Amino acid sequence: MLGTLILGAVLLAGCTTGGERPVNDETRVTASDVDQALASEEASAAAAADTPATTGGAPTEVAPSGAAADSEEAVAVEAPVADEPEESEKPEEPEPVADEVVATPEPPPTSVDLRIADASEREAVASALEGAGFALLADGAPTSNADGDANGDGGVIVSDAPLPAQEAINVRPWVVVAHQRQDVLALSRQQVESALSGSVVDWSSFGGVEQALRVFLPEGESAQVRNGLGLAALVAIELPLRDVVAAVRGTPGALALLPPAALQPGLLPIVVDGYDPLRDPDADNPLWLRRWLRAPDGPTRQALIDALGWAARPADNPLGLLATGDFIPARCVVDSVHRFGNHDFNSIFAGVGDALRAADVTVVSMEVAIVPEANVSPCLETFILSGPIAAVPALAAAGVDALTLAGNHSADCYFGCGRAVAIQHTIETLDEAGIAHTGTGENLTAARRPVLIERDGVRLAILSYELQAAYYFATADAPGVAAFSEANLREDVAAALAIADHVIVAFSAGEEYVQTTLPLQDAAVRVAFEAGASLVIGNHPHTVQPLIEQEGRVAAFALGNFVFDQDWSRQTTQSVILEAGFNAERLLGYRVRPSVIRFNYQPELVDPAGAEGVQILTRLWGATDAWNARQGS
Incomplete structure (x- = not known):
């Protein structure tokens, strides 16, 4: 083909468009030139026939150069096409070569200076950090971060002691508990x-009755308690x-530090520096295991916190x-307020108002009807008990949230205004004051x-339910x-459980002035527990049971x-106030505070370890032990 192209080029070399170009020695084509070109072509063709094909398809055409390329009119000279090689003769296509991937080196792990004294805690922290990809500095090595800062200014530190300019992290709290009957x-x-250090060994040093103090701790907690509270020594x-838990429940004089999750009835939660585990958010707790971190940036700090499980826990x-005993503002209570309290019913709560208002929910058992002034029971020997409207705003001011009303005097009305009027007037007065109520109504529903x-x-x-006074039972239409x-x-x-986390049931039942319960009371409590009630509060006997x-x-x-x-007997002027704590899942525990009715019929909280407090609690726990013995528990 090359010969053909050369021939074509030679033949065209002397042609021009639009006329004949003058011929000179450089451009003249002779016969010998043609013969020489043809001979060259034949030689090339013979050589091509003897050479195996290396590529398939038509060969690439090369455009002529020189004068032929510049001419406006070209003569096409067809080149011979080589035969297509057989399929088996075609060479294999080379496999594509994948792009080479260059691996990026992993950054070095962040090094952590671990300053935890307790060996077991240190081991646990180290394991958590290494599992999250952190590296631990060898003891004595300079603190550094991932960027190689070895001067300590930006290094990562985890410490059980305060670090300059670093806020403490609250890792977990402790609560103090004691035997349920501790005074x-x-x-x-x-x-x-x-108490934890062993420098105090008897509850009398804290104002209680004389009783040996024994400290208990969960296994593995002593080092962290000692470190967390800064104790030089720990005796537990x-x-x-x-x-x-079992030891504290069964050991009078016991004291322990526990996680809040261990709180339960039978363990007395101790108030510490004003913090009450039954009522207050744990952010107010003065007893936390605290740790400190230093990190060069926010993401590193958060990664450390997540690795150690120190992330902010849900607020508890x-x-x-x-809950109180019976509130009966009738007869001589009303007369005393008018004579000695300047007609101000707020004076009744002077000794307990702070405690009532401090609770999240205060529930009072009111065993009277609230009636117009003309129908209030006078200071006489009468069993018709009806109270004045003025007592209700005083209840609200004292922080009372709800009243349980079902009782054997709940529809009393002196001078006979009738139970319908008494109940309606009570409900309207409470509604106006914003105090919730249950146990009475226009009908049974x-x-x-x-x-x-x-x-x-x-x-x-x-x-709220009445168990005995059938004469006041509501009906479907009364x-x-x-x-x-x-x-x-x-x-x-x-x-109720379909719309609430806990149900509290109040009963009015029992034999008056007696510490022993009646079978109907026992049965009612059993049914309430079986039904799912968390707490039962009884009243009516006018003494503790x-x-x-x-x-x-x-x-x-x-x-x-x-x-x-009822100031004619000591036990009828004494009561206990019950405090209980709940979270959404369970009843956390309870405590009782003894109370005594003073002058002007004002209740007053008394020292559980004082003479009156001991007397009240001795009666309460004695009745409890007798009940348990009867039940075989």
């Missing part, structure tokens, strides 16, 4: 530390957590409930309707009090007289 209810942090009996803010209260994400439902029956109670508790716990549920059969004019 010391509050301590300072300093007193807690003195270490046991598995389950055994610590329990609902604290306070209304009387069985629960009070619903929500605080800090915890929902309570409160029900006003009165909610009558107890097993069927009603089970149905009401089930309905047993306070029991079963599988995380608590029942106080009677708390005694909170406000009443």
Whole structure:
């Protein structure tokens, strides 16, 4: 083909468009030139026939150069086409070569200076950090970060001691608990530390009755407690957590530090520096295991916190409930307020108002009807108990949130205004004051309707029933009090649990002035527990009765007289105030505070370790022990 192209080029070399170009020696084509070109072509063709093909398809055409390329008119000379090679003769296509991937080197792990003294904690922290990709500096090595900062200015440190300019991280809290019947209810942090260090060995040093103090801790906690509280020494009996709980429940004089998750009825939560585990958010707790971090930037700090499990835990803010005994503003109570209290019913609560207002929810048992002034019971020997409207605003000012009304005097009306008027007037007065109520109504359905209260994400439902005074029972079309029956109670508790986390059941029942319960009281509590009630509060006997716990549920059969004019006997002027704490899942625990009715029928909290407090609590716990003995528990 090359010869053909050359021939074509030679033939065209002397041609021009539009006329004949002059011929000179450089451009003249002779016959010998043509013969020479043809001979060259034949030689090339013969050589091509003897050479195996190396590529398939037509060869690439090369454009002529020189004058032929510049001419406006070209003569096409067809080149011979070589035969297509057989398929088997075609060479294999070369496989494509993948792009070479250059690996980027991993950055070096961030080095951590671990300053944890306790060996077991250090081991756990080290394992967590290494599992998250951090490296640990050898002891004595300079603190550095991933960028190689070895002067300590930007290095990463995890420490059990404060670091300059670094805020403490609250890792986990402790609560102080004691035997449920302990007569010391509050301590300072300093007193807690003195008990843990062994410098105080008897509760009398804290104002309690003389009793040996024994400290218990869960296994593995002693080093962290010592470090977290800054103790030089720690004297405690270490046991598995389950055994610590059992030891505190069964050992008078016991004290322990526990995680809040271990709180339960049977362990008395101690108030420390004003922090109450039954009521206050754990951010207020003065007893935390605290640790410190230093990191060069926010992401590194957060990565450390996540690796160590120190991320902010859900805030624990329990609902604290306070319940009282019978509030009966009638007869001589009213007369005394007018004569000595300047007609101001707020004076009644001077000795307990702060405690009532401090609770998240305060529930009072009111065993009277609220009636017009003309129908208030006078200071006479009468069993018709009706109180004045003026008592209700005082209840609201004292922080009372709800009243349980089902009782044997709930529809009383002196001078005979009738139970319908008494109940209606009571309900209207309470509604106007913004105090919730349950246990009475225009009919049985209304009387069985629960009070619903929500605080800090915890929902309570409160029900109230009368067990004995059938003459005041509400019916389908008549006003009165909610009558107890097993069927009603089970149905009401089930309905309440559908809209609340906990159900509290209030009963009015029992034999007056007696510490022993009646079989009908025992049966009512059993049914309430079986139905799912967390707490049962009883009243009516005008004295304290047993306070029991079963599988995380608590029942106080009677708390005694909170406000009443029965000053003819010591026990009818004494009562206990019950404090309980709840989170959404369970009842956390309870405590009792003894109270005595003073001059002007004012209740006043008294020292549990004082003479009056000891007398009240001895009666309460004695009745409880007798009840448990009768039940075989």
